[in-house]
Structure formats: C-alpha cells, structure tokens
Amino acid sequence: MTFPTTTRAWTYSGPFPRGFKLSTISVPQPAEDASAQDSLIVRVTAAALNPVDIQLMNLPRGLFERGKSEERGIGFDFAGVVLTAPKDSGHQVGDEIMGTTFSPLAIHRGTLAEVAVLDAKATVAVAKPQGWTHAQAAAIPLVWLTAKTSIESVSSYLTMSKPKVVVLGGSSATGIYSIMLAKRQGWTILSTSSAKNKDFLISLGVDEHVDYTKDDVRQQVTKFRPDAIIDCVGGTECIGIAGNKRYITIVGDKTSRDTMGGPYVYYDLRHPVNAVSQWIRWVKGHVGLGESYDIVHLEYQKDWLQDAPEVLATKDIFIDSVHPFERADEAYKRLDTGRAKGKVVVEIGA
Numbered sequence: 001m002t003f004p005t006t007t008r009a010w011t012y013s014g015p016f017p018r019g020f021k022l023s024t025i026s027v028p029q030p031a032e033d034a035s036a037q038d039s040l041i042v043r044v045t046a047a048a049l050n051p052v053d054i055q056l057m058n059l060p061r062g063l064f065e066r067g068k069s070e071e072r073g074i075g076f077d078f079a080g081v082v083l084t085a086p087k088d089s090g091h092q093v094g095d096e097i098m099g100t101t102f103s104p105l106a107i108h109r110g111t112l113a114e115v116a117v118l119d120a121k122a123t124v125a126v127a128k129p130q131g132w133t134h135a136q137a138a139a140i141p142l143v144w145l146t147a148k149t150s151i152e153s154v155s156s157y158l159t160m161s162k163p164k165v166v167v168l169g170g171s172s173a174t175g176i177y178s179i180m181l182a183k184r185q186g187w188t189i190l191s192t193s194s195a196k197n198k199d200f201l202i203s204l205g206v207d208e209h210v211d212y213t214k215d216d217v218r219q220q221v222t223k224f225r226p227d228a229i230i231d232c233v234g235g236t237e238c239i240g241i242a243g244n245k246r247y248i249t250i251v252g253d254k255t256s257r258d259t260m261g262g263p264y265v266y267y268d269l270r271h272p273v274n275a276v277s278q279w280i281r282w283v284k285g286h287v288g289l290g291e292s293y294d295i296v297h298l299e300y301q302k303d304w305l306q307d308a309p310e311v312l313a314t315k316d317i318f319i320d321s322v323h324p325f326e327r328a329d330e331a332y333k334r335l336d337t338g339r340a341k342g343k344v345v346v347e348i349g350a
Contacts, residue, residue: 003029003083009113010328011071016057016336020329023071027115030084040091040120041083046138047111048077049328049335049344073110076100079128079137080348086120098137099125100145102300112328114348124300129309136317139343144308146250146298147177153296154228155185157246164188166226168217169233170206171197171341174250176318178230179204184311190224192217192233197341239281244291252278252295318342325349 004027011023031037053074079098085091101111101123109117124145128137154165165182169175170191182189183205190208191201198209210220221229221238227245229238234251253274278295285292320340323331325348335344 003027004115005029007113007115008325009073009109009115010075011073012057013071014057016054016332017329020057020074020332022326022328025071025073025109025113028117037084037086038120040085040089040118040123040125042078042080042097042111042116042118043083044078044080044111044113044116044348045134046079046348047075047113047346048138048140048142049112049331049346050076050142051335052076053112054332054336073113073116075110075112075116076102077138077140077142078111078116079134080116083115089120089125091125096128097125098128098132098141099123099305100141100300112346114325124302124305126302126306131314132309132317135319135322135345135347136314139317139319139345140308140312141305142298143173143343144177144312145300145304146174147181148301148304149296149298150174150178150230150232150248150250151181151185152299153248153294154230154246157292158185158187158227160227162186162188163227164190164224166221166224166229166238167191167206168229168231168238169193170201170204172232173318173340173343175230175232176204176342178232179206180311180316182230190221190226200341239293240290246292247285248294248296250296320344322347 006024007027009023009025011021011025012019028039057074077100082091082093082095082097084093091097101118124141165187167175167178167182167189170179171193175191179189179191179201188207189205190210191206192210192212193201194213195211198211201209208224210217218237222241225243226241229244229247231249231251234249234254236253239247281293284290318341320342321334322345325346328346331344331346334340
C-alpha cells in the first residue's frame with residue numbers, strides 16, 4: 001500500500017465561517033523504526049462535529065500558542081481505518097476504530113480530514129463495533145465520555161434512596177446520554193428543552209419536563225427539589241437552589257455559543273467577572289458554604305469508551321444530520337443553529 005503524502009482537510013486561519021476552508025496539506029510519513037512512531041494516522045471515514053470546534057475557530061489569534069498565519073485543522077471525533085500507529089497503542093494497520101482526540105495546545109490537524117494525523121498520547125480510540133455504521137461510531141466518543149464524566153461527577157453525592165437529578169439541556173447530545181446513563185442508575189430526572197423535544201425526552205425516560213421557552217425554569221426546578229444538577233447549556237439560572245447538593249456544568253456561566261466553555265472559563269481573562277464568580281462559587285462549595293460546584297471536562301477513560309457498545313444499541317445513537325465532506329461548512333452552519341437534536345456528522349469515505 002502506498003502511504004499518502006498529502007490529504008484534503010478542512011482548515012481555519014480565522015473565525016468561522018470566513019476563515020474556514022478546504023485545503024490540501026502534507027501527511028508525515030511513518031517512522032522507519034516502529035518504536036519511534038508517536039502519531040496515530042487514520043484514514044477517516046466519518047467525523048462528528050462539536051460546538052467547541054466553532055469556539056476554537058473563534059478564539060483570538062495567539063491564544064493557545066497559535067502560529068501567526070498557519071492553517072489549523074479542526075475536529076475531535078472520528079471513525080476510520082488505521083494507516084499507522086505507535087507500537088504500544090494496541091492498534092494495527094487496517095483496524096477499524098472510533099475515538100476522540102484532544103490537544104489544543106499542540107499543533108495538530110484535527111479529524112475533519114481524509115487522513116488525520118493524531119497525537120496518540122492525546123487520543124482515546126477503541127475498535128469500531130461491527131454493528132455500527134461509521135457515522136454512528138464517529139458520533140459517540142466525545143459526547144459519551146462527557147456524559148459519563150458528568151454522571152460520575154454527581155454520583156458520589158447521591159447516597160439517598162431515590163435521587164432526583166436535573167439535566168438542563170436534555171435534547172443536547174451530552175444531555176441525551178446523561179439522561180440515558182442517569183436512568184440506568186434509577187434516578188428520577190427532570191429535564192429542560194423546548195416543547196418540540198418534550199416527547200423525545202419522555203421517550204428517554206425523563207420523569208418531568210420543563211419548556212424553557214415559556215416556563216420559569218428556576219421555579220420549576222426549585223419545586224422539583226433536586227439533589228444534583230447537570231448543566232449542559234450554560235448560564236446561572238439554577239445555581240444556588242435550596243437543598244441541592246451538587247451542581248456541575250460542562251459550559252460555565254456563559255450562554256453564547258461562540259465563546260469557549262468548560263474549565264477554560266475559570267481562567268478566561270476576557271470575561272473576568274464570570275471567571276471570579278465561578279472560582280468563588282467553587283471555593284464556597286468546597287468548604288461547605290453551599291452546593292458543591294464545578295465546571296467539568298471529560299475524562300479520557302478508554303474503558304468508558306469501550307463500554308459504550310455494551311450500553312448503546314444502534315437505536316440509541318442519535319444523529320441529527322449527515323453531510324458530505326465537501327459541504328462540511330454547511331454541516332457547521334447546521335450545528336451553529338443550536339437546534340440539532342443529536343450529532344451532526346460529516347461522511348468522508350468508507
């Protein structure tokens with residue numbers, strides 16, 4: 001097999017959408033000494049998009065040590081076929097795998113490419129389940145690990161017999177899988193969404209639903225008397241509700257889809273008031289002066305990702321839309337509407 005020397009990849013040199021384009025980039029060749037190979041190189045068959053992709057593209061130049069004019073790749077989730085891998089990775093040439101990569105501080109090319117060059121030490125990848133399509137496999141890794149992290153982050157606080165948990169933003173991809181995992185624990189769930197997604201959330205097992213477009217969310221959540229809150233949308237509306245023991249968010253206080261969320265916002269000097277407020281909230285919870293509060297980031301646990309096929313049937317993998325590789329810009333526009341129910345996926349090849 002001839003190893004590719006170049007590949008097509010979607011890259012960015014500025015904010016989305018004007019700085020986003022389809023480019024041809026070089027592919028580094030495998031190391032002659034297999035023990036020196038440190039990259040996982042994959043022929044990508046599908047890549048799932050995430051809001052953080054757009055947020056990264058919109059960051060000011062220079063943040064995260066960006067080059068002044070270098071085209072950067074984008075994308076975290078992928079399914080594909082191994083072209084070469086480090087000797088100790090557990091992957092062999094020709095293996096079909098799915099996974100997610102995370103290395104924003106390093107120069108990397110992302111997964112939205114025909115051939116992805118990934119930092120093996122910053123990538124979690126497992127065998128693609130035989131019964132899953134490539135699009136389904138690409139849709140799961142990052143969101144599954146985020147949902148699993150969210151559940152693990154609240155579970156130690158739920159020692160009562162019938163815990164009551166709120167999932168804010170239940171129709172988001174992370175919200176969907178957080179609900180599914182929570183119901184497997186036997187928890188009673190209240191979740192928020194617009195009215196059009198109510199029946200969908202009820203089908204997942206949600207016990208109570210709040211339409212955030214017309215209901216007073218804080219009032220309804222207070223009435224529910226939660227033991228823990230998992231926030232998948234951002235904002236401060238439900239912080240500090242009496243009796244709540246644990247509040248975790250994957251976003252932080254911000255509500256804009258264009259700015260970075262997650263633990264990064266603890267250090268966001270562009271929004272110092274939010275950063276300080278979040279730190280104060282964390283400290284107060286840590287010393288017992290209120291609910292335990294934290295902004296969480298997914299844990300890169302390979303065994304968690306390996307468990308996903310044992311928990312999820314194909315009917316449990318929710319894909320909003322699938323787009324051809326050449327129209328990845330349209331796929332991101334769909335994601336950026338905030339109305340996608342499930343994952344937006346780009347098919348690259350099979």
